[in-house]
Amino acid sequence: MARDITLRLYNTLTRTKEVFQPLDPANVRMYVCGPTVYDRAHIGNARPAIVFDVLFRLLRLVYGEAAVTYVRNITDVDDKINARAAERGISIRELTETTLADYCEDVAGLQCLPPTHQPRATEHIDDMKAMIEGLVEAGHAYVAEGHVLFNVPSLADYGGLSGRPMKEMIAGARVEVAPYKKDPADFVLWKPSSEGEPGWPSPCGIEGMGRPGWHIECSAMADRFLWEALEDRLSEAAREHPHQFDIHGGGIDLVFPHHENEVAQSRACFHSDRMASVWMHNGFLQVEGEKMSKSLGNFITIRDLLSTDAFGGRTWPGEVLRLAMLGTDYRQPIDWTVRALEEAEANLLRWKRRIGDDVSEGTPDAQVVAALADDLNTPKAIARLHEIAKSIGDDSRRDRDAARTLSASLLLLGFDLGFAAAAQEAPPVPEAEIAEMIEARAAARGARDFAEADRIRDSLAERGILLKDGKDPETGQPKTTWEVAR
Ligand SMILES: [Zn+2]
Numbered sequence: 422m423a424r425d426i427t428l429r430l431y432n433t434l435t436r437t438k439e440v441f442q443p444l445d446p447a448n449v450r451m452y453v454c455g456p457t458v459y460d461r462a463h464i465g466n467a468r469p470a471i472v473f474d475v476l477f478r479l480l481r482l483v484y485g486e487a488a489v490t491y492v493r494n495i496t497d498v499d500d501k502i503n504a505r506a507a508e509r510g511i512s513i514r515e516l517t518e519t520t521l522a523d524y525c526e527d528v529a530g531l532q533c534l535p536p537t538h539q540p541r542a543t544e545h546i547d548d549m550k551a552m553i554e555g556l557v558e559a560g561h562a563y564v565a566e567g568h569v570l571f572n573v574p575s576l577a578d579y580g581g582l583s584g585r586p587m588k589e590m591i592a593g594a595r596v597e598v599a600p601y602k603k604d605p606a607d608f609v610l611w612k613p614s615s616e617g618e619p620g621w622p623s624p625c626g627i628e629g630m631g632r633p634g635w636h637i638e639c640s641a642m643a644d645r646f647l648w649e650a651l652e653d654r655l656s657e658a659a660r661e662h663p664h665q666f667d668i669h670g671g672g673i674d675l676v677f678p679h680h681e682n683e684v685a686q687s688r689a690c691f692h693s694d695r696m697a698s699v700w701m702h703n704g705f706l707q708v709e710g711e712k713m714s715k716s717l718g719n720f721i722t723i724r725d726l727l728s729t730d731a732f733g734g735r736t737w738p739g740e741v742l743r744l745a746m747l748g749t750d751y752r753q754p755i756d757w758t759v760r761a762l763e764e765a766e767a768n769l770l771r772w773k774r775r776i777g778d779d780v781s782e783g784t785p786d787a788q789v790v791a792a793l794a795d796d797l798n799t800p801k802a803i804a805r806l807h808e809i810a811k812s813i814g815d816d817s818r819r820d821r822d823a824a825r826t827l828s829a830s831l832l833l834l835g836f837d838l839g840f841a842a843a844a845q846e847a848p849p850v851p852e853a854e855i856a857e858m859i860e861a862r863a864a865a866r867g868a869r870d871f872a873e874a875d876r877i878r879d880s881l882a883e884r885g886i887l888l889k890d891g892k893d894p895e896t897g898q899p900k901t902t903w904e905v906a907r
Contacts, residue, residue, distance in 0.1 A: 426483050428794045430668070431752060433676060433700040434582055438796055441699065443667045445659035449480050449489045450647040450666035452697065454639055454675055455539070457496040458520035459505045461722040462527055464742075464757055465672070465706040465713060471743055471835075472703045472751040472797065473670050474533040478833060479793050482785075492646045493536040494639060495521055497543050498619055498632055513619055527723040530739040532835045540642045542633070543619075548641040549633045550624040552690050553610045557625050561689040564625050565601035567613035573606040576685050582700060583677040608682055609634035636682035640696075643669070644687065662693070669697035673704055704754045713757075721757075733759035738840035741766045747799040747834065772806065772827060773841035775813045781825035785833040799834070806830060848905050849885035859888065859901045882906070 428441040443449045453473045456462055462470075473491075480489045497517040506516040521541075529535075542549075553569050556562035561575045573579050598605060613631045614620030620630025647666040664687065671680065680700065687696040708719045725731040726742055744765035749755040786809055792801035806827065813823045831838060848855070858877050865873040878888050885906045893900040 426790060426794050428479070428483060429796055430699050430701060431796045432698075433702050434695075436584070439699070441667075443484070444662055444665065444698065445656040446484055447488050448651055448655055448659065449484050449668075450651070451477065451480070451489070451491045451668040451670065452639070452643040452647060452666065453491070453493045453536075453669075454671040454679070455493040455495050456524055457499045457501060457635075458517045458524060459499065459502040460520065461724055462524050463713065464708070464721050464723060464726065467528070467531055467723050467742065468703050468706055468746060468751075468755065469670065469672050470528045470533050471531055471746045473701075474528075474531075474835060475747065475793065475797060475799065476668070476670070476701075477534060477536070478835060479790075479797070482790070482833060483794075490538070490647060490651065491536040492538045492540065492643065494642045495524075495539060495541045496635065496638060497521065497541045498638075499635060503618055523724065527727065530727050531723065531743050532739055532837070534835075538646045540646060542638040542642070545638070545642050545645060546621045546633065548645050549637045550611075550621075552637060552641050552644070552686065553624050553633075555690045556610065556686065559689060559692075562610055563603065564627060565603075567623070567627055567629065567631065568601060568609055569611040569625055569627070570602060570607040571610055571682070571686060571689075572603055573608070573685070574604050576689050579606075579685050580681065582681050582684050608636065608678065610637050610686070636679055637686055639679070640683050640686040640690070643683075643696075644691075662695075664691035664693055665695050666697050668699045668701060670701040670703075673702040676700075676702055703751045704749075706755045706757055708757045709759075710756055733762060737762055738766070738769075740769055740836050740838065740840050743835060744769055744803075748803060750800055751797050768803075768807075769836065769838060769841050770844060772810050772831065773838045773845060775810045776824050776828045776831075776838070779821050779824035779828060781828045782832055783825055783829045785830040786826050789830040789833065793833075802830075802834065845905075850881065855881065855886055855903055859903070862888070863901065 429438050430441045431438045451473070453469060456466055470493075473493075477489065477491045480491075502513055502517060506513045509516065525535075525539075553562065556571065557564065557569065560572075562569055562571050611624060611627070611631050611633055613623070613627075613629060618632070620632055623629060623631040643666065644664055648664045652660065669680070669683075684696045688694065707713060708721065711717055711719060713719055713721070721732050723742070726737045727739060728736055730736065741762055742765075745757070745761045746755065748761060748765065786805060788805045789802045789809075792798045792805060795801070809823055809827045809830065813820050813827065828838075858881055862874045862877040865871070865877065881888060881903070886903050887906050889902050889904065891900055891902060892898065
């Protein structure tokens with residue numbers, strides 16, 4: 422634990438970087454919106470998983486592992502899920518189970534720690550119904566044609582998070598116009614389910630089955646795990662802010678309407694002035710300079726990168742994806758490129774060579790920690806890693822303490838360099854393949870096709886194998902040997 426570290430975080434709510442002061446330092450509480458499990462997570466979804474994993478690790482360093490509760494939900498009831506299951510001719514349960522299992526595998530592949538809790542919306546329907554009934558009783562929601570709607574004008578200061586005037590928000594968002602709404606900005610807390618759609622007995626005396634809206638899921642699950650479950654353990658000071666927790670995170674695209682509506686529901690239901698003290702949002706992601714979309718054909722899933730050749734013609738280790746992601750400040754837009762992945766891989770391999778066997782879980786470098794404590798400045802932390810790596814020096818005068826510091830600092834960022842260790846044990850290209858290519862190159866030279874011979878040599882060099890032309894000492898005949906590039 423290192424409570425003397427001052428953490429500063431940019432708060433979307435106040436639009437300033439603030440000193441982070443948890444309501445109870447012995448119970449630091451963070452909620453991050455998780456995936457809707459209808460399809461494989463794309464590389465844009467990997468960004469919040471990695472960014473908030475770094476924050477989770479930093480909070481654990483500052484406040485102690487047992488003091489941090491991190492909740493990331495799973496949205497397993499949603500109309501996109503219903504549509505996809507019907508399209509694929511499988512049950513909703515089968516779709517959500519397999520997609521969830523894939524998601525957990527993918528984020529583990531990116532070296533993200535599992536959150537403290539990963540609640541599924543369908544396991545907390547009663548919590549949502551209780552909140553919905555509370556909102557109706559308090560006059561912030563109403564029943565109309567089998568729906569329950571949140572009445573936006575009932576909360577005078579609605580819009581505080583996104584900070585945009587109401588008219589603009591309605592114009593900018595896909596606000597569903599429905600005849601039963603009292604106000605166009607009102608949003609769904611509960612809606613009726615027809616035959617074949619997932620449904621639960623409805624709240625507020627509504628007959629028949631229904632299902633929750635998306636926003637209420639997060640309000641209910643955040644309160645269940647960050648207030649209800651911890652209330653007895655919280656300090657007296659923290660209990661003076663009932664139902665409030667420290668950090669709420671997610672992608673920038675969630676600020677409006679999702680997070681704005683979460684705030685409205687939670688504040689109105691619990692009569693509080695805040696839902697979370699700090700709201701953090703990661704920037705969006707584009708691919709090779711273009712918006713990622715299925716129609717542009719540049720839509721990449723985490724799984725595509727980890728285990729297919731869909732991006733850059735090869736698979737990529739999770740740690741490489743992670744470093745490439747952290748190379749850009751989390752609030753800035755990120756451009757996802759093959760070049761950035763290649764650079765990240767080269768850096769990780771170089772660092773591993775410098776660390777050698779001096780692997781340590783000990784003390785991370787103070788400047789790396791300071792960079793992270795300054796609103797997760799990962800580019801600055803990475804620049805410092807390069808400095809430490811340089812300072813290790815060469816074999817003749819090797820600074821083993823610096824090597825251990827580099828190792829511990831990388832571990833704080835979530836890198837154990839397992840892939841790099843494995844890569845350095847085995848040549849980057851299988852030996853049989855190298856032998857085949859040397860033979861093909863000799864044949865090309867024999868046929869005076871020097872362009873082809875050079876191409877073969879260069880393609881091996883690109884993959885980390887250097888060819889050396891010499892003579893066989895016994896026969897005196899030309900002989901090509903190889904070595905791994907360092
Ligand atoms: Zn959410």
